[in-house]
Amino acid sequence: MKKENSQYLSMTQMPVGRLVVSLAVPTIISMLVTAVYNIGDTYFVSKLGTSASGAVGIVFSLMAIIQAVGFTIGMGSGAQISRLLGAQKPEEADRVAASGLLAAVSFGTLLAVFGLLFRDGLMRLLGATETILPYARDYAGYILYAAPVMASSFLLNNILRAEGKARFAMVGLTTGGILNLLLDPLFIFGFGMGIAGAAIATAISQCVSFCILLSWFLRGKTIVRLSPAGIAGSPGTYLRILKNGLPSFCRQALASIATIALNVSAAVYGDAAVAAMSIVGRLFMFVFAVNLGIGQGYMPVAGYNYGAGRFDRVRKAFFFTLKVTAVLMTISGIAGFAAAPFLIRLFIRNDADVVLIGVGALRAMCLAMPLVPLGVVCNMTFQSIGRSWAATVLSLARQGIFFLPLILTLPGFIGLKGVQITQPLADALTFLSCLPLTYAFFRGLEPETRTG
Numbered sequence: 001m002k003k004e005n006s007q008y009l010s011m012t013q014m015p016v017g018r019l020v021v022s023l024a025v026p027t028i029i030s031m032l033v034t035a036v037y038n039i040g041d042t043y044f045v046s047k048l049g050t051s052a053s054g055a056v057g058i059v060f061s062l063m064a065i066i067q068a069v070g071f072t073i074g075m076g077s078g079a080q081i082s083r084l085l086g087a088q089k090p091e092e093a094d095r096v097a098a099s100g101l102l103a104a105v106s107f108g109t110l111l112a113v114f115g116l117l118f119r120d121g122l123m124r125l126l127g128a129t130e131t132i133l134p135y136a137r138d139y140a141g142y143i144l145y146a147a148p149v150m151a152s153s154f155l156l157n158n159i160l161r162a163e164g165k166a167r168f169a170m171v172g173l174t175t176g177g178i179l180n181l182l183l184d185p186l187f188i189f190g191f192g193m194g195i196a197g198a199a200i201a202t203a204i205s206q207c208v209s210f211c212i213l214l215s216w217f218l219r220g221k222t223i224v225r226l227s228p229a230g231i232a233g234s235p236g237t238y239l240r241i242l243k244n245g246l247p248s249f250c251r252q253a254l255a256s257i258a259t260i261a262l263n264v265s266a267a268v269y270g271d272a273a274v275a276a277m278s279i280v281g282r283l284f285m286f287v288f289a290v291n292l293g294i295g296q297g298y299m300p301v302a303g304y305n306y307g308a309g310r311f312d313r314v315r316k317a318f319f320f321t322l323k324v325t326a327v328l329m330t331i332s333g334i335a336g337f338a339a340a341p342f343l344i345r346l347f348i349r350n351d352a353d354v355v356l357i358g359v360g361a362l363r364a365m366c367l368a369m370p371l372v373p374l375g376v377v378c379n380m381t382f383q384s385i386g387r388s389w390a391a392t393v394l395s396l397a398r399q400g401i402f403f404l405p406l407i408l409t410l411p412g413f414i415g416l417k418g419v420q421i422t423q424p425l426a427d428a429l430t431f432l433s434c435l436p437l438t439y440a441f442f443r444g445l446e447p448e449t450r451t452g
Contacts, residue, residue: 008085008086008088008304008308010164011085011086011164011300011301011304011305011308012086012304012305012308012310012313016301016313016316016317016320017316017320019301019317020294020297020298020301020317020320020321021297022166022297023161023164023166023297023298023300023301024166024293024294024296024297024298025166025297026166026167026169026170026297027161027166027169027170027293027294027296027297028289028290028293028294028297029170029174029293030157030166030169030170030173030174030177030293031289031290031292031293031296032286032289032290032293033173033174033177033178034173034177034289036177036181036286039282039283039286040180040181040184041056041180041184041198041201041202042056042278042279042282042347043346043347044184044185044188044189044198045188045195045198046275046279046347046348047188047189048135048188048194048195050271050272050275050348050351050354051129051131051132051135051271051275052135052194052195053275053278053279053347053348053354054128054129054132054135054271054274054275054278055128055132055135055136055139055195056139056198056278056282057127057259057263057274057275057277057278057281058123058126058127058128058132058136058139058140058263058274059126059136059139059140059143059199060259060278060281060282061126061127061256061259061260061263062115062122062126062140062143062144062256063143063150064252064255064256064259065111065252065253065256066108066111066143066147066150066151067150067154067252068248068249068252068253068255068256069104069107069108069111069147069151069154070104070108070150070151070152070153070154070155071154071158071245071248071249071251071252072242072245072246072248072249072252073100073103073104073107073151073154073155073241073242073245074100074104074154074155074156074157074158074159074245074248075158075244075245075247075248075383076100076240076241076242076243076244076245076246076248077096077097077099077100077155077158077159077162077241077244077245078158078159078161078162078299078300079162079244079245079299079303079383079384079386080093080096080240080241080244081093081096081097081159081162081163081224082162082163082299082300082303082304082307082384083303083304083306083307083384083385083386084096084307085162085163085223085224085304085307086303086304086305086306086307086308087307087308090223090224093163093223093224094224094225094226094227094230095230095231095232095237096237096240096241097159097224097225097226097230098226098227098228098229098230098231098232099230099231099232099237099238099241100155100159100241101152101155101156101226102231103155103238103241104148104151104152104154104155105148105151105152107151108147108148108149108150108151108152109147109148111144111147111151112144112145112147112148115140115144115147116141116144116145119137119140119141119144120133120137122140123136123137123140125260126259126260126263127259127260127262127263127264127266127267127274128263129267129271129274131271132271132274135195138194138195138196138199139195139196139198139199140199141196141199142196142199142200142202142203143199143202143203145203146202146203146206146207149206149207149210150206150210152210153172153206153209153210153213156169156172156210156213156214156217157169157172157173157213159222159224160213160216160222161296161297161299161300162224162299162300162303163222163223163224163300164300164304165216165221165222165223166296166297168213168216168221168222169213171212172209172210172212172213172216173209175208175209175212176205176206176208176209176212177205177209179201179204179205179208180201180202180204180205183200183201183204183205184197184198184201186201187200187201188201243388244383244386244388246388246391246392246395247379247382247383247388247391247392247394247395248383248395249395250392250395250396250400251379251395251398251399254395254396254398254399254400254403254404255399257399257400257404258399258400258403258404258407259281261403261404261407261408262277262281262407262419262422262423263277265407265408265411265418265419266419268411269357269415269416269419270353272351272353272354272357273353273357273416273419275348275351275354276344276353276354276355276357276358276361277357277358277361277419277420279344279347279348279354279358280344280358280361280362280365283336283343283362284362284365287329287332287336287369288372290325290328290329290332291325291328291329291372291373291376292376294321294324294325294328295321295325295376295377295380296380298317298318298321298377298380298384299380299383299384300384301313301317302314302317302318302380302381302384302385303384303385305317306384306385306386311445314381314385314445315442315445318377318381321377322373322374322377325373325376325377326370326373326374329369329370329372329373330369330370332366332369333366333367333368333369333370334366336362336363336365336366336369337362337363337366337367340358340359340362340363340366341355341359343362344358344359344362357416357420360417360420361419361420361421364420364421364423364424365423365424367424368423368424368425368427368428369427371427371428371430371431372427372431374431374434374435374438375394375397375398375427375430375431375434378394378434378437378438378441379391379394379395381441382394382441390437390441394430394433394434394437397429397430397433398426398427398430399426402425402426402429402430403422403423403426406418406422406425406426407419407422410422410425
């Protein structure tokens with residue numbers, strides 16, 4: 001109880017800027033390490049050729065599906081847990097956590113079984129050409145075996161962040177990420193396993209991360225407790241988890257669908273286009289990891305304080321997070337635009353088409369980077385405070401409402417250039433759609449603030 005009260009006071013009384021930063025720094029480190037080992041996979045596999053590099057982009061969309069499952073349950077559980085802890089209801093938080101873990105394992109297992117049974121068809125559906133398919137098949141097999149563990153890791157990671165234990169989450173994720181980077185060259189080149197070696201390295205590192213994350217709960221280092229007795233028997237708890245996680249599902253599922261649509265559209269212009277867009281996607285995720293890390297450090301602050309009735313702190317945390325992420329993304333956009341040729345050549349030097357396509361796409365992405373943070377912070381705010389439908393609409397906007405129609409139509413009018421500029425255009429439109437929602441939210445929060 002003493003530990004719970006200490007955490008409650010910290011989350012509701014520490015200066016907002018310092019609190020967000022203290023939770024964001026471990027999360028940023030975790031996200032950066034994850035992005036680094038994703039880039040590491042792309043870098044080492046690219047040495048096997050253009051088709052192998054394209055396979056990374058194909059399987060990345062499969063991993064996005066696994067992430068969609070993990071984040072849906074993880075963010076749905078985490079958003080509830082932070083509000084319940086803010087309202088000082090730890091027993092209910094325990095029930096949500098235990099039920100969420102059961103759901104993550106179950107859905108991850110179903111996804112693994114389905115994917116392994118229909119692997120070749122799934123790879124073609126995700127955009128694999130005939131030359132990319134053999135590499136994608138080998139890579140995907142081991143990733144699917146690890147799907148239940150990966151989904152469960154996302155769940156445990158989000159619970160730790162929800163209760164303000166971001167440093168514990170960082171240890172698990174960074175250990176797995178560093179291990180992945182060490183195992184990649186060993187398995188790919190040292191053992192001569194090729195692209196399958198990259199997949200095995202990823203699967204092993206994910207299992208190690210899961211074991212570390214789970215150990216914090218088993219050793220009693222957390223506020224939330226996991227036990228079979230806490231698993232809910234009624235569907236209500238699971239439905240609330242899924243409802244709260246719906247924005248994450250839409251965001252992650254649409255990211256996967258968008259990646260598939262991007263791969264299919266790029267495949268029209270050959271393996272070089274698929275490889276180039278895969279490299280650009282990984283580079284963007286590296287930069288976006290900082291933005292996302294700060295946002296995920298902000299989420300428990302918003303949830304805790306909203307649950308505690310401290311709406312003034314929700315407002316301060318929102319604008320602090322928005323200012324910091326906007327500045328960082330602007331600086332990153334300027335640097336990425338200038339260094340685009342160098343960055344693409346780090347992966348593939350001997351294919352001029354990949355470099356040409358990649359530089360154009362990366363520079364277009366960099367121009368839109370300063371606009372991205374508003375959509376992320378708005379989405380996370382609505383999800384943290386339980387306004388699931390508003391968060392869901394925003395999740396649909398970037399990769400669904402705007403991206404999919406653009407990727408399906410623009411290439412028909414302007415060819416490959418349409419593939420390169422679709423995501424930046426979608427980001428700009430998402431930014432514009434967030435402006436009225438943000439204004440309405442804070443106008444509605446004013447009476448609550450005065451009452452609180």
